[in-house]
Amino acid sequence: MRMTPQRQLVLDALLQLEQATPEQVCQHVQRATPSVNITTIYRTLELLEDLGIVRHTHLGHGAPNYSVHEHQHVHLVCHRCDKVVEAPRDVMDDLRGTLRVRFGFALDASHLALSGLCADCQEATE
Amino acid sequence: MRMTPQRQLVLDALLQLEQATPEQVCQHVQRATPSVNITTIYRTLELLEDLGIVRHTHLGHGAPNYSVHEHQHVHLVCHRCDKVVEAPRDVMDDLRGTLRVRFGFALDASHLALSGLCADCQEATE
DNA sequence: ATAATTGCAAACAATTTGCATTCAG
DNA sequence: CTGAATGCAAATTGTTTGCAATTAT
Numbered sequence: 140m141r142m143t144p145q146r147q148l149v150l151d152a153l154l155q156l157e158q159a160t161p162e163q164v165c166q167h168v169q170r171a172t173p174s175v176n177i178t179t180i181y182r183t184l185e186l187l188e189d190l191g192i193v194r195h196t197h198l199g200h201g202a203p204n205y206s207v208h209e210h211q212h213v214h215l216v217c218h219r220c221d222k223v224v225e226a227p228r229d230v231m232d233d234l235r236g237t238l239r240v241r242f243g244f245a246l247d248a249s250h251l252a253l254s255g256l257c258a259d260c261q262e263a264t265e
Numbered sequence: 266m267r268m269t270p271q272r273q274l275v276l277d278a279l280l281q282l283e284q285a286t287p288e289q290v291c292q293h294v295q296r297a298t299p300s301v302n303i304t305t306i307y308r309t310l311e312l313l314e315d316l317g318i319v320r321h322t323h324l325g326h327g328a329p330n331y332s333v334h335e336h337q338h339v340h341l342v343c344h345r346c347d348k349v350v351e352a353p354r355d356v357m358d359d360l361r362g363t364l365r366v367r368f369g370f371a372l373d374a375s376h377l378a379l380s381g382l383c384a385d386c387q388e389a390t391e
Numbered sequence: 392a393t394a395a396t397t398g399c400a401a402a403c404a405a406t407t408t409g410c411a412t413t414c415a416g
Numbered sequence: 417c418t419g420a421a422t423g424c425a426a427a428t429t430g431t432t433t434g435c436a437a438t439t440a441t
Contacts, residue, residue, distance in 0.1 A: 140395085140396095141395070141396075141439095141440075141441095143395095143396065143397085143439090143440095145396085145397075146396095160430090161430080161431085162429090162430080174397095174398080175397090175398090176397070176398045176399070177430095177431090178397080178398070178399080178431090178432080178433090179396085179397060179398075181430095181431065181432075182396085182397085182432095197323060197325050197326070197377075199323050199376075199377060200323070200329075201429085201430080202429085202430060202431090203326075203430095215364065215368060215370045215372075216377075217370075218373065218376060224368055224370060226364065226367070226368055226370075230360065230363055230364065230367065231360065233359055233360070233363075234356065234357065234359070234360045237356055237359075238341065238352065238356065238379070238381070241352070241356065242341060242350055242352055242384075243383070243384030243387070244341045244343075244350060244352075244379075244381050244382070244383055244384065245381045245382040245383075245387055246341075246379055246380075246381040247344065247380045247381045247382070250325075250344060250380035250381075251323075251325060251342075251377050251378055251379060251380045252377055253364070253370075253372055253377060254372075254373045254376035254377045255364070255370050255371045255372040255373040255376075256370070256371040256373070257369070257370055257371075258368075258369030258370065261369070261371055266420085266421095267414095267415075267420075267421075269414095269420095269421065269422085271421085271422075272421090286405095287405080287406085288404095288405080300422095300423085301422090301423090302422070302423045302424070303406090304406090304407080304408090304422080304423070304424080305421085305422060305423075307405095307406065307407075308407095308421085308422085327404085327405080328404085328405065328406095
């Protein structure tokens with residue numbers, strides 16, 4: 140594969156934004172280079188993911204969240220205000236062990252978010 | 266709110282199917298009553314969810330999975346073969362405690378699936 | 392030349408909206 | 417009669433596909 144300018148732009152955008160939806164990556168890239176098509180964003184994100192350079196997380200509804208592979212964390216999404224809190228991956232270590240033993244399931248802690256209520260919304264709900 | 270025939274059909278479908286996407290609920294309902302529109306399925310699912318009667322889970326990509334509130338479990342989705350394993354909610358109890366203490370986050374264990382590799386796919390991958 | 396890459400338009404899936412019609416109290 | 421509920425068509429969002437034009441080797 141060739142590291143084309145478009146691909147570099149996508150990767151740079153992702154490094155700058157730390158994490159973003161394809162749409163957001165597209166907007167960021169197009170600020171610098173408006174000619175880049177969103178199709179290319181999608182294709183590049185898929186390619187970079189196949190190469191293990193980036194990964195994506197589903198936060199629930201809507202578009203997935205891409206990030207460079209290094210920035211891995213567990214996403215805690217508040218389903219009331221949609222705020223996303225990031226937790227270090229190791230909070231899931233025990234659960235990973237349990238799931239392996241009880242279900243033979245190898246948990247990938249950061250691919251999907253966890254849903255719940257953030258501290259603020261718990262107060263607001265009382 | 267009135268328990269209209271359409272709404273009853275949606276709820277019945279969900280009870281029979283145990284869990285299903287809006288699309289699947291729609292097909293099930295339309296087998297008995299073809300005139301019911303998918304818009305009504307969506308509206309009814311939203312309504313039932315507001316009432317706390319049903320809930321939905323995101324398995325990752327694609328349509329969410331609805332179920333009646335009683336049948337709660339954690340979904341373990343294999344991101345290789347897309348198989349869904351169900352685990353009892355209590356496997357997340359420790360994690361729930363940790364997240365509450367460390368992040369003030371009240372985990373809703375069943376709203377989002379967990380992603381990883383199922384036992385079969387782990388073998389296949391080696 | 393030839394294979395990979397891109398842009399563009401169109402297709403697609405899942406969902407939502409606007410609005411006119413129907414229905415129950 | 418009046419508001420709630422429904423159906424239908426159209427709009428919206430996120431994503432994918434087909435294909436022709438472009439680019440690097």
